[in-house]
Amino acid sequence: MSKILIIAEHDGDTLNPGTAKAVSCAQAIGGDIDILVLGEDITEVATQAAAIDGVTTVHATSAAHLAAPLAANWAAEIAAAADGYSHVLAPSSTFGKDVLPRAAALLGVNMVSDIAAVDGERSFKRPVYAGNAIAEVSVPDGDTVVATARTASWPAAKEGGSATVNERPAASEDAGHTRYVGLESGGGDRPDLQTARIVLSGGRAFGSAENFEQLYTVADKLKAGVGASRAAVDAGYVPNDMQVGQTGKIIAPELYMAFGISGAIQHITGIKDAGTIVAVNKDADAPIFEIADIGLVADLFTVLPELEQQLG
Amino acid sequence: MKILVGIKRVVDYNVRVRVRSDGSGVETDGVKMSINPFDEIALEEALRIKEAGNAEEVIVASIGSNACEQQLRTGLAMGADRAIRVDHDGPLQPLSVAKAFLGLVEREEPGLVILGKQAIDDDNNQTGQMLAALWGRPQATFASKIVLDGGSATVTREVDAGLETITVDLPAVVTTDLRLNEPRFVKLPDIMKAKRKPLDVVPLADLGGEAGHDLAYGNFAPPPKRERGIMVEDTAALVAELKNRGLL
Ligand SMILES: Cc1cc2nc3c(=O)[nH]c(=O)nc-3n(C[C@H](O)[C@H](O)[C@H](O)COP(=O)(O)OP(=O)(O)OC[C@H]3O[C@@H](n4cnc5c(N)ncnc54)[C@H](O)[C@@H]3O)c2cc1C
Ligand SMILES: Nc1ncnc2c1ncn2[C@@H]1O[C@H](COP(=O)(O)O)[C@@H](O)[C@H]1O
Numbered sequence: 316m317s318k319i320l321i322i323a324e325h326d327g328d329t330l331n332p333g334t335a336k337a338v339s340c341a342q343a344i345g346g347d348i349d350i351l352v353l354g355e356d357i358t359e360v361a362t363q364a365a366a367i368d369g370v371t372t373v374h375a376t377s378a379a380h381l382a383a384p385l386a387a388n389w390a391a392e393i394a395a396a397a398d399g400y401s402h403v404l405a406p407s408s409t410f411g412k413d414v415l416p417r418a419a420a421l422l423g424v425n426m427v428s429d430i431a432a433v434d435g436e437r438s439f440k441r442p443v444y445a446g447n448a449i450a451e452v453s454v455p456d457g458d459t460v461v462a463t464a465r466t467a468s469w470p471a472a473k474e475g476g477s478a479t480v481n482e483r484p485a486a487s488e489d490a491g492h493t494r495y496v497g498l499e500s501g502g503g504d505r506p507d508l509q510t511a512r513i514v515l516s517g518g519r520a521f522g523s524a525e526n527f528e529q530l531y532t533v534a535d536k537l538k539a540g541v542g543a544s545r546a547a548v549d550a551g552y553v554p555n556d557m558q559v560g561q562t563g564k565i566i567a568p569e570l571y572m573a574f575g576i577s578g579a580i581q582h583i584t585g586i587k588d589a590g591t592i593v594a595v596n597k598d599a600d601a602p603i604f605e606i607a608d609i610g611l612v613a614d615l616f617t618v619l620p621e622l623e624q625q626l627g
Numbered sequence: 628m629k630i631l632v633g634i635k636r637v638v639d640y641n642v643r644v645r646v647r648s649d650g651s652g653v654e655t656d657g658v659k660m661s662i663n664p665f666d667e668i669a670l671e672e673a674l675r676i677k678e679a680g681n682a683e684e685v686i687v688a689s690i691g692s693n694a695c696e697q698q699l700r701t702g703l704a705m706g707a708d709r710a711i712r713v714d715h716d717g718p719l720q721p722l723s724v725a726k727a728f729l730g731l732v733e734r735e736e737p738g739l740v741i742l743g744k745q746a747i748d749d750d751n752n753q754t755g756q757m758l759a760a761l762w763g764r765p766q767a768t769f770a771s772k773i774v775l776d777g778g779s780a781t782v783t784r785e786v787d788a789g790l791e792t793i794t795v796d797l798p799a800v801v802t803t804d805l806r807l808n809e810p811r812f813v814k815l816p817d818i819m820k821a822k823r824k825p826l827d828v829v830p831l832a833d834l835g836g837e838a839g840h841d842l843a844y845g846n847f848a849p850p851p852k853r854e855r856g857i858m859v860e861d862t863a864a865l866v867a868e869l870k871n872r873g874l875l
Contacts, residue, residue: 326788385793386756387765409786413768416721416753420760424840425722428751442850443749447644448653451845458840492796493765496781500789509787513874537875545805555771555806556789561747562805564787570874581640587853591874593865608856611865621862626875 317346317436322393322405322414323364327354327382330363332510333406335471338367340464341404342472343433347371350478351396353389355382365478373480380489384410387490390417395486397422397459401436407463407565408509419461427452427462441465445561446584466509467567467588501554505531508557511540514568514589516559519546520575520596520615527552529619530574536626542566544576560585574615578603628682628738628797630673631731632707634689635663636698637748650846662698665743667705668803671810672773673741674706681775684708686735690727692716696826703821704813710826713834720841725757730834732762737798739780744769744802755802765795768802 319341324331334350341348349372350364361375374396380388393414397403403418405411407429419426431449432440437460438453454460508514515534521527527547534541542559543552559566561581567588574595576582583606586592594607597614604610611618638644639659647654662670673685687702689695690713699710713727732740745752759766767773767782771790774781784791785804859865869875 386768387759390756390760409769409784412752413756413766413786416756417760417766419753420722420725420757423722425720425842426751426753427842428753443847444638444644444653445747445750446850448646448847449850450847453843453845455840455843490765492799494794496792496794498786498789498791549806554789555785556787561750562745570869580643587850591869591872592853592856593869595865604858605855606853608853609865609868610856610858611861612858613861618862618865622866625862625866 317344317401318399319344319346319348319402319404320397320400321348321350322403322411323350323352323360324406324408324410325352325354325357325360327357328359330360331406331408331410332471332507333408333411333466334364335367336466336469337404337406337464338369338472339469340430340433341402342369344402344436346401346436349374351393352376353381353392355379361480365480366474366476367478368473368476370476370478373478375480375482376485377482378485381485383495384414385493385495386414386417387493388487389414390421391487391490392485393418394421400459402460402462405463407465411463415461415463422459422461424458424461427454427460429465430462431465431468445580446587447580465565467565501556505534506538506540508540508542508559508564509566511568513537513539513570513572514542514566515539515572515574516542516544516576517547517552517574518544518576519550521547521552524552526616529616533619533622533626536623540568544582573603573607574619576603577601578606629684629686629735630676630682631728631735631737631740632666632670632673632685632687632702633728633740633742633754634666634670634687634695634698634702635743635746636660636689636691636695637663637746640664640747646847646849650848652847660694660697662701663743663746665745665747665803665805667810668805668807669741669743670702670705670707671808672803673739674811675808676739676773676775682738686711686737688713688728688731690715690719690724690831699826700821701813703824703826704817705811706817707824709824712826712828713831714828715831721751721753721757722840724754725761727831727834728754728758729761732758739797740800742800742802744804755800759800762800765799766802767793767795767799769804770801771804771806773801773807
């Protein structure tokens with residue numbers, strides 16, 4: 316039977332929802348599911364992890380050199396903790412993408428990025444070529460399965476579990492060559508892009524950071540998260556953590572509304588799993604209309620104030 | 628210091644990729660091939676570091692068949708000093724690529740290795756991290772800013788929560804994100820000059836050979852298609868439609 320270890324993603328206080336999504340992926344694989352929480356003073360995070368349904372044991376390792384999620388330190392600890400496990404999983408966030416390949420190499424195995432579906436204990440489906448193809452891939456017998464779970468493909472596992480928390484000492488030491496300086500977060504207190512039920516996104520068409528305010532106003536009425544195209548980020552209208560797409564965030568809200576976004580393949584990749592896609596664009600031939608469930612050919616600077624009014 | 632830059636030959640990002648009808652992969656016959664966009668950014672950054680006087684030599688390396696020499700020549704035309712092609716036919720998975728780069732690192736002893744954060748064909752996003760692990764050196768992935776300071780580099784990283792900054796001792800592996808820089812255009816005289824720059828070919832086996840532990844790739848299928856939906860007339864109709872569908 317599979318024994319699956321999931322690496323918890325957290326900010327020191329709160330477990331990231333990606334962790335519970337990786338648990339869903341593990342449930343599809345089947346077997347015993349444990350979670351590894353690394354960090355410093357992580358009792359609270361370990362308690363949150365233990366509350367995820369379907370988890371047997373939470374291993375919690377607190378050490379000063381693990382305080383920030385530095386791949387150089389975390390990967391060594393993960394590789395040591397992987398002993399006895401058939402699978403090691405993490406969410407395919409920037410965190411999982413940074414840390415897990417390093418751990419896989421320490422374990423001497425290749426790694427499966429972005430599991431979108433599970434076909435068997437060692438067989439999966441994953442998107443390649445910006446989601447233009449879905450490939451079947453399997454891990455050779457004898458190798459530990461090291462993989463990230465594509466967060467847009469898996470619902471968060473429910474709460475209601477009561478796993479045992481097992482505190483254990485670090486097996487690794489500080490690599491010494493990598494130092495954490497700090498984190499500057501871009502977004503304010505709007506709903507997280509990756510978990511929001513509704514997401515509104517803006518593109519190059521906004522023309523300035525000030526004009527983006529109009530999108531924020533409507534988003535706040537809908538309690539929506541706010542995203543952007545790469546063009547809008549590159550132009551400096553919004554911070555990088557708002558980018559949606561192949562090289563930004565891959566999201567699956569119930570409702571996605573794109574304003575002034577043309578619909579480049581790299582952008583569409585990030586929203587393919589959304590429930591309903593709405594596009595507002597003044598060009599009737601914009602490619603985004605080919606995949607939009609509801610399209611409106613109009614000037615966004617007319618539509619946004621109208622939306623603000625009509626949403627009361 | 629030397630800087631080693633990875634250059635992968637991939638299907639150009641503007642190509643509409645199609646899955647072969649027999650499911651054996653994606654159609655690459657007659658398709659435009661280019662330098663992986665993240666690798667162009669990696670090379671641009673290496674060139675800027677050299678131009679700022681912080682490196683003496685920029686080496687571009689590609690692992691693949693002789694077709695890759697086209698992309699290496701483009702790299703030389705952009706300004707790299709020399710190129711190395713590690714000869715191998717057929718696909719290679721990140722662990723094998725990382726082992727080949729480790730072999731190059733042992734030969735060339737670069738102070739910095741800059742790779743792309745991901746190759747836009749397989750979208751693996753693994754090779755730099757694996758190389759750093761095998762080499763036992765720091766990694767700074769998804770870089771949007773690199774500041775060199777003697778024996779270390781302070782790197783700003785694009786992470787889900789915003790911008791993270793870390794300091795790594797050199798030598799180190801950095802992988803690039805899109806906002807690190809805007810790559811320069813190649814000028815015609817540079818293409819001529821690039822023809823005279825050295826391009827060495829090394830057999831993969833000389834660098835430690837293939838790693839094994841390959842994942843087995845099976846069928847490739849097109850993704851589920853999203854269909855074109857309805858068009859509405861105005862904002863009021865849009866709001867009505869969303870309410871009708873229970874979305875607002
Ligand atoms: C390797 C690589 C990775 C990439 N990754 C991403 C990614 O992750 N995410 C991403 O988004 N892009 C990504 N891109 C970039 C992508 O190819 C496009 O360039 C980008 O998505 C375009 O952004 P846009 O739609 O805002 O701008 P444009 O393509 O310029 O579109 C602007 C649209 O706004 C419309 N418009 C203009 N004015 C108005 C108005 N007043 N009212 C209504 N509509 C208006 C126009 O008709 C047009 O359709 C990537 C590119 C590469 C090469
Ligand atoms: N065959 C290759 N030749 C040269 N560089 C490569 C090759 N494969 C991967 N790389 C480098 O590794 C980066 C990440 O690739 P990947 O891990 O496959 O997504 C790429 O952007 C390249 O810089």
